[in-house]
Amino acid sequence: MPKSSSYSLNSAKIAETTREWLTKRGVETPQIAELVLFLQKDYYPDLTLQECELYVEAVLTKREVQNAILTGIQLDLLAEEGKLLSPLQEMIENDEGLYGCDEILALSIVNVYGSIGFTNFGYVDKLKPGILKHLNDKEDAQCHTFLDDIVGAIAAAASSRIAHRKQAEREGRVGPPID
Amino acid sequence: MPKSSSYSLNSAKIAETTREWLTKRGVETPQIAELVLFLQKDYYPDLTLQECELYVEAVLTKREVQNAILTGIQLDLLAEEGKLLSPLQEMIENDEGLYGCDEILALSIVNVYGSIGFTNFGYVDKLKPGILKHLNDKEDAQCHTFLDDIVGAIAAAASSRIAHRKQAEREGRVGPPID
Amino acid sequence: MPKSSSYSLNSAKIAETTREWLTKRGVETPQIAELVLFLQKDYYPDLTLQECELYVEAVLTKREVQNAILTGIQLDLLAEEGKLLSPLQEMIENDEGLYGCDEILALSIVNVYGSIGFTNFGYVDKLKPGILKHLNDKEDAQCHTFLDDIVGAIAAAASSRIAHRKQAEREGRVGPPID
Amino acid sequence: MPKSSSYSLNSAKIAETTREWLTKRGVETPQIAELVLFLQKDYYPDLTLQECELYVEAVLTKREVQNAILTGIQLDLLAEEGKLLSPLQEMIENDEGLYGCDEILALSIVNVYGSIGFTNFGYVDKLKPGILKHLNDKEDAQCHTFLDDIVGAIAAAASSRIAHRKQAEREGRVGPPID
Numbered sequence: 063m064p065k066s067s068s069y070s071l072n073s074a075k076i077a078e079t080t081r082e083w084l085t086k087r088g089v090e091t092p093q094i095a096e097l098v099l100f101l102q103k104d105y106y107p108d109l110t111l112q113e114c115e116l117y118v119e120a121v122l123t124k125r126e127v128q129n130a131i132l133t134g135i136q137l138d139l140l141a142e143e144g145k146l147l148s149p150l151q152e153m154i155e156n157d158e159g160l161y162g163c164d165e166i167l168a169l170s171i172v173n174v175y176g177s178i179g180f181t182n183f184g185y186v187d188k189l190k191p192g193i194l195k196h197l198n199d200k201e202d203a204q205c206h207t208f209l210d211d212i213v214g215a216i217a218a219a220a221s222s223r224i225a226h227r228k229q230a231e232r233e234g235r236v237g238p239p240i241d
Numbered sequence: 242m243p244k245s246s247s248y249s250l251n252s253a254k255i256a257e258t259t260r261e262w263l264t265k266r267g268v269e270t271p272q273i274a275e276l277v278l279f280l281q282k283d284y285y286p287d288l289t290l291q292e293c294e295l296y297v298e299a300v301l302t303k304r305e306v307q308n309a310i311l312t313g314i315q316l317d318l319l320a321e322e323g324k325l326l327s328p329l330q331e332m333i334e335n336d337e338g339l340y341g342c343d344e345i346l347a348l349s350i351v352n353v354y355g356s357i358g359f360t361n362f363g364y365v366d367k368l369k370p371g372i373l374k375h376l377n378d379k380e381d382a383q384c385h386t387f388l389d390d391i392v393g394a395i396a397a398a399a400s401s402r403i404a405h406r407k408q409a410e411r412e413g414r415v416g417p418p419i420d
Numbered sequence: 421m422p423k424s425s426s427y428s429l430n431s432a433k434i435a436e437t438t439r440e441w442l443t444k445r446g447v448e449t450p451q452i453a454e455l456v457l458f459l460q461k462d463y464y465p466d467l468t469l470q471e472c473e474l475y476v477e478a479v480l481t482k483r484e485v486q487n488a489i490l491t492g493i494q495l496d497l498l499a500e501e502g503k504l505l506s507p508l509q510e511m512i513e514n515d516e517g518l519y520g521c522d523e524i525l526a527l528s529i530v531n532v533y534g535s536i537g538f539t540n541f542g543y544v545d546k547l548k549p550g551i552l553k554h555l556n557d558k559e560d561a562q563c564h565t566f567l568d569d570i571v572g573a574i575a576a577a578a579s580s581r582i583a584h585r586k587q588a589e590r591e592g593r594v595g596p597p598i599d
Numbered sequence: 600m601p602k603s604s605s606y607s608l609n610s611a612k613i614a615e616t617t618r619e620w621l622t623k624r625g626v627e628t629p630q631i632a633e634l635v636l637f638l639q640k641d642y643y644p645d646l647t648l649q650e651c652e653l654y655v656e657a658v659l660t661k662r663e664v665q666n667a668i669l670t671g672i673q674l675d676l677l678a679e680e681g682k683l684l685s686p687l688q689e690m691i692e693n694d695e696g697l698y699g700c701d702e703i704l705a706l707s708i709v710n711v712y713g714s715i716g717f718t719n720f721g722y723v724d725k726l727k728p729g730i731l732k733h734l735n736d737k738e739d740a741q742c743h744t745f746l747d748d749i750v751g752a753i754a755a756a757a758s759s760r761i762a763h764r765k766q767a768e769r770e771g772r773v774g775p776p777i778d
Contacts, residue, residue: 152248181523252593347717363718363720408429524704
């Protein structure tokens with residue numbers, strides 16, 4: 063279709079909408095930070111929930127992360143409203159295990175801080191601690207086929223960022239900022 | 242949301258719908274086969290368009306490929322109808338260069354036959370020969386932000402399959418079937 | 421460097437060498453099959469270790485898998501013999517957590533059956549059950565920085581193949597062969 | 600093997616060694632910057648080679664990029680010296696098209712700035728402009744099976760960084776720094 067002559071990318075609006083959508087879907091930064099703490103507390107006993115929140119915030123500033131979140135939540139919303147075409151509608155609605163596009167979007171989030179996050183993603187995606195258990199609870203009327211994987215991926219990416227930063231601190235370098 | 246008790250994955254329906262959607266969106270197997278021939282004719286001078294069609298068909302039988310096609314076309318359709326939420330609607334509608342989720346789905350198709358297809362994907366995605374030029378034509382009312390990358394990815398995957406099969410023939414092995 | 425005029429790819433030799441190297445490094449099919457059973461037994465209570473072995477064998481016939489295995493074990497071997505250059509030598513020798521190339525090769529194995537295997541890879545890579553615990557035991561003189569991730573990836577890929585095949589059986593289709 | 604008690608990651612040394620190895624293998628920043636200019640000059644007519652060099656430098660500061668470069672060049676060097684085991688030695692020595700691990704490492708470099716770089720990677724990897732043609736010249740005694748893809752990937756990643764930064768400038772944001 064013809065590009066709109068008035069179109070121009072508004073990064074602030076994308077960032078802001080990402081936050082709003084996460085909130086509307088029941089996901090707040092502290093809940094993702096808890097997953098990060100769960101993943102990292104054995105390695106960094108002094109790590110606090112507050113610090114984890116800063117790392118989660120840092121992940122959420124990344125454009126690739128925002129784009130994947132918006133796309134995934136949009137598909138969840140449409141599935142919930144029954145507005146997707148069959149058989150895609152049924153696959154997403156029923157969180158079909160052989161679907162796989164949810165994992166693909168999630169991996170693009172993990173990748174933002176490199177391959178060292180894959181393991182952490184898989185681990186929380188399997189165990190479903192905290193907010194992930196809630197998102198997978200099939201009792202409510204919401205569909206979180208994408209969001210579930212996305213939240214795990216944000217926590218895994220934040221964990222990678224912690225690993226990079228803690229190494230920088232150890233070496234007395236300034237390192238990547240927390241936020 | 243609760244899993245429907247009557248839900249069961251119907252692979253035949255998914256395969257069939259994938260074909261129907263490609264056709265409805267103006268993409269036929271011979272057009273993808275032409276991209277494959279464009280990519281491979283210098284390496285295999287005897288390769289025919291008909292043979293390329295069989296390789297394209299083989300790619301289209303893969304579940305991961307079908308899922309990515311359905312998801313991408315669904316998002317294109319919804320963008321066309323203005324049914325996505327802002328600012329995702331504007332990004333997909335205007336084929337925003339910094340969006341990236343289209344490339345992510347495309348890569349999941351290329352990956353079906355391994356990493357050797359990445360180069361071919363990038364090459365046709367940049368040059369836009371044949372059907373890809375048509376899909377990128379911003380004059381008509383259709384939105385092909387995802388489909389454009391998907392079609393290039395199918396052609397790249399089919400090219401990888403050719404490379405594997407031709408090697409098998411060279412070694413006198415039966416090798417993977419064409420289709 | 422000039423291509424050797426006598427070079428031609430010998431797929432049988434690559435497949436055979438892959439098996440030999442796995443055996444020499446202490447990894448046998450039944451041990452990988454145990455990881456598969458660990459990952460899948462809750463979903464398919466009738467699954468046997470013998471069946472899992474067939475799925476592992478199927479994964480090992482894939483060229484991408486063989487190439488990643490050979491490359492990873494080669495790097496492990498060279499690190500063990502102290503033949504890599506510094507600081508790569510020290511990173512691989514000490515299984516540096518921020519290295520990441522081991523996870524990258526592993527993901528290329530998981531990808532062979534699509535993105536649905538990412539979760540299983542991360543899960544066993546974190547928990548390190550069975551043979552993975554042994555490979556991570558830093559007491560012996562061997563270096564398994566790559567092999568450890570590779571074995572988890574083979575188990576995850578075999579699990580994906582099981583999921584695809586069991587669905588095929590459920591639908592009364594012939595489906596992909598076990599081996 | 601046992602972790603060395605004296606081991607600690609030295610990020611400065613890794614960064615420095617990466618530069619030294621690139622130089623020793625005949626790759627200097629201006630040559631990669633030329634690839635970036637080749638890829639981006641149509642979109643940003645004012646872009647200078649000097650500016651492209653700053654973007655290349657920025658890519659080279661990333662740990663994931665450094666690790667992939669060191670690993671790839673190490674394998675090239677060992678293949679050149681005939682020190683890899685057969686048949687991996689022959690595959691790398693002859694730049695076997697069905698090998699694929701070179702593309703996998705390259706993709707991990709491209710991924711550093713997200714999926715939007717895949718297309719540019721494939722395009723230069725196919726066309727082989729500038730330094731890439733030289734690296735692919737099979738007449739000299741050097742083996743550049745990995746380096747060739749790595750250099751294209753660095754150029755593609757730098758191009759992605761340009762796209763992100765130019766957008767930030769357009770929006771009047773400070774955006775990611777050039778270096």
